[in-house]
Amino acid sequence: MSAPMLEMRGISKTFGAVTALSNVSLRLEAGSVLGLIGDNAAGKSTLMKILAGALRPDSGEILLDGAPVNFAHPIAARDAGIEMIYQDFALVPELTVTQNIFLGREITRSIAGLRVLDRSTMNARSEEMFAALGLRVPAVTLPVQALSGGQQQAVAIARATGFAARLVIMDEPTANLGAPAIARVRETITRLKNAGVAVIIISHRLEDIFAVGDRFMVMKQGHLVGDRNVDDTDNADLVEMIVTGVDARAARDPVADPT
Amino acid sequence: MTHAKTTPTSRAAAPFLDMRKAAVFLVRYGMFIALALWMLAMSLTSEHFLTSTNLLNVARQAAPIVIIGVGMTFVMATAGIDLSVGSLVALVSVLTAAWLVAGLPPLLVIAMVILVGVMLGALNGAIITLGVPAFVVTLAALTSFRGVGFVISEGRAVPISDPIFAFIGRGDVLGINTPLIIAAVVVVVGWFVLNRTRFGLYALATGGREEAARVMGLAITKIKIAVYAITGGLAALAGVVISARLSNGSPNAGMMLELEVIAAVVLGGTSLFGGRATIAGTVVGALLINFVRNGLNLHGVNPYWVQVVTGVILVLAVLMNTVLNRRAEAWARANPEDDREVRK
Numbered sequence: 169m170s171a172p173m174l175e176m177r178g179i180s181k182t183f184g185a186v187t188a189l190s191n192v193s194l195r196l197e198a199g200s201v202l203g204l205i206g207d208n209a210a211g212k213s214t215l216m217k218i219l220a221g222a223l224r225p226d227s228g229e230i231l232l233d234g235a236p237v238n239f240a241h242p243i244a245a246r247d248a249g250i251e252m253i254y255q256d257f258a259l260v261p262e263l264t265v266t267q268n269i270f271l272g273r274e275i276t277r278s279i280a281g282l283r284v285l286d287r288s289t290m291n292a293r294s295e296e297m298f299a300a301l302g303l304r305v306p307a308v309t310l311p312v313q314a315l316s317g318g319q320q321q322a323v324a325i326a327r328a329t330g331f332a333a334r335l336v337i338m339d340e341p342t343a344n345l346g347a348p349a350i351a352r353v354r355e356t357i358t359r360l361k362n363a364g365v366a367v368i369i370i371s372h373r374l375e376d377i378f379a380v381g382d383r384f385m386v387m388k389q390g391h392l393v394g395d396r397n398v399d400d401t402d403n404a405d406l407v408e409m410i411v412t413g414v415d416a417r418a419a420r421d422p423v424a425d426p427t
Numbered sequence: 428m429t430h431a432k433t434t435p436t437s438r439a440a441a442p443f444l445d446m447r448k449a450a451v452f453l454v455r456y457g458m459f460i461a462l463a464l465w466m467l468a469m470s471l472t473s474e475h476f477l478t479s480t481n482l483l484n485v486a487r488q489a490a491p492i493v494i495i496g497v498g499m500t501f502v503m504a505t506a507g508i509d510l511s512v513g514s515l516v517a518l519v520s521v522l523t524a525a526w527l528v529a530g531l532p533p534l535l536v537i538a539m540v541i542l543v544g545v546m547l548g549a550l551n552g553a554i555i556t557l558g559v560p561a562f563v564v565t566l567a568a569l570t571s572f573r574g575v576g577f578v579i580s581e582g583r584a585v586p587i588s589d590p591i592f593a594f595i596g597r598g599d600v601l602g603i604n605t606p607l608i609i610a611a612v613v614v615v616v617g618w619f620v621l622n623r624t625r626f627g628l629y630a631l632a633t634g635g636r637e638e639a640a641r642v643m644g645l646a647i648t649k650i651k652i653a654v655y656a657i658t659g660g661l662a663a664l665a666g667v668v669i670s671a672r673l674s675n676g677s678p679n680a681g682m683m684l685e686l687e688v689i690a691a692v693v694l695g696g697t698s699l700f701g702g703r704a705t706i707a708g709t710v711v712g713a714l715l716i717n718f719v720r721n722g723l724n725l726h727g728v729n730p731y732w733v734q735v736v737t738g739v740i741l742v743l744a745v746l747m748n749t750v751l752n753r754r755a756e757a758w759a760r761a762n763p764e765d766d767r768e769v770r771k
Contacts, residue, residue, distance in 0.1 A: 222642050242644035244644075258638065258642045260632045260639050261636060262631060267628060271628075274625055276625070
């Protein structure tokens with residue numbers, strides 16, 4: 169069997185005396201959509217920040233296509249095609265749409281040996297991104313703080329999907345959004361999946377994952393509790409795992425391989 | 428993608444939008460307008476104001492403020508502040524005189540004091556990135572830098588009589604004072620770095636929303652240390668200019684200069700909370716402060732009142748910079764159509 173696109177093995181992370189993650193492993197195939205669910209402080213965001221290079225694990229390893237990778241830095245993860253859409257979008261309000269999209273990977277040109285920001289190329293590229301995504305903002309040269317919440321989300325989506333992403337992580341993508349914006353997020357996820365991009369969704373809203381996802385993973389207090397296919401589970405089953413932290417099926421049938 | 432909105436509602440609201448634009452324009456460029464009006468008023472009321480001698484003189488007085496202000500603009504872009512620049516000027520002034528007296532070549536002395544400024548600025552920045560508020564770190568530096576200056580000089584001013592320093596302080600190139608030329612070069616380079624390079628953009632991003640800059644992988648710590656190091660270096664350069672102009676090295680140099688610099692930067696429209704910064708604004712702010720002082724002096728106003736007026740202008744500028752600016756921009760963007768999600 170060929171190696172999965174992404175594998176995280178035995179990831180552990182502590183913050184002082186608090187164990188945020190304890191020996192968590194995860195596998196993900198290209199073009200699959202995984203819902204990562206669990207109560208607050210279950211370790212979902214920490215696990216994803218490690219994957220996105222924003223945090224470093226104490227132990228464990230990450231493999232892409234079977235090859236170990238080491239993300240010392242969010243830029244390293246982004247260069248490997250792993251993008252994250254943060255719950256607050258992680259946009260700088262004073263910077264323009266284009267500046268936010270290219271933040272950390274600006275296009276520069278050389279003038280007399282000086283590296284100068286190539287603003288016109290970046291503006292043109294970000295307009296192309298929005299056109300390709302079917303998303304709209306009033307102008308790519310406007311500061312992000314002049315945009316509505318839905319438009320800011322469009323900027324975050326464009327940034328995460330506009331650079332040949334292989335895996336997009338979404339942290340609570342539908343929290344605090346109206347129905348049209350939620351539909352747009354689901355559309356984006358489906359489009360990414362069809363393009364062979366893997367998606368991990370951290371969400372409290374199970375219905376989003378039932379709608380567009382393939383698999384659930386349930387976490388509680390830094391441990392991986394259970395793993396379900398979308399068509400093989402229901403709300404009650406998942407909620408029970410989230411609350412009790414016990415996989416009832418595995419407990420009933422200990423011989424069964426949970427993967 | 429820009430797409431025109433031609434719905435009936437936006438047409439009806441057009442005059443209203445123009446008013447909004449005007450309000451935003453007024454708040455954003457208020458200081459440019461204020462400077463122009465003040466200069467017009469002074470030209471009409473004083474025959475001595477609009478003379479090249481007076482204008483160049485004021486510009487030369489503003490030069491050290493502009494030089495340090497460029498650095499301070501970067502610091503404030505990252506949502507920081509540096510209160511130690513005036514004391515650094517004093518320390519540099521003392522060191523310059525002492526090293527010249529010791530017989531070191533003047534150009535080497537200049538290089539050495541600028542290096543001292545960069546290193547002390549970097550030290551400030553390094554402590555700030557450990558998590559100590561910039562206000563506290565640089566306030567401590569404010570007292571200690573000048574203190575070291577007093578220790579080294581034993582409180583005495585030492586004359587500087589080197590010809591190179593005479594040129595820097597009082598010389599001119601084609602009739603333009605040397606301090607003015609130095610300030611102009613600093614402004615052009617500063618404008619370029621802030622608006623056209625990654626470093627400037629990253630400084631703004633750091634100040635705008637540090638957490639976003641961090642998760643996008645920007646090297647926040649290095650950026651912060653760098654802006655304080657740059658400001659330290661520029662404060663040292665200003666220290667050289669001031670010492671050269673006064674022809675002495677004194678631990679009393681640059682007294683209260685940090686407040687004038689911060690006033691100039693804030694007057695110019697750079698946000699106290701980071702993320703928004705303008706070099707041109709800083710130049711205008713520095714000129715405004717100096718021209719107000721000059722105009723009042725020409726009219727024989729008691730110099731103590733001049734200090735009061737400077738303080739009032741600063742408060743008004745901060746009011747404009749924070750409260751009014753936020754309201755005007757919020758008002759300008761309060762377009763109900765923006766939030767309407769149209770789906771086909």
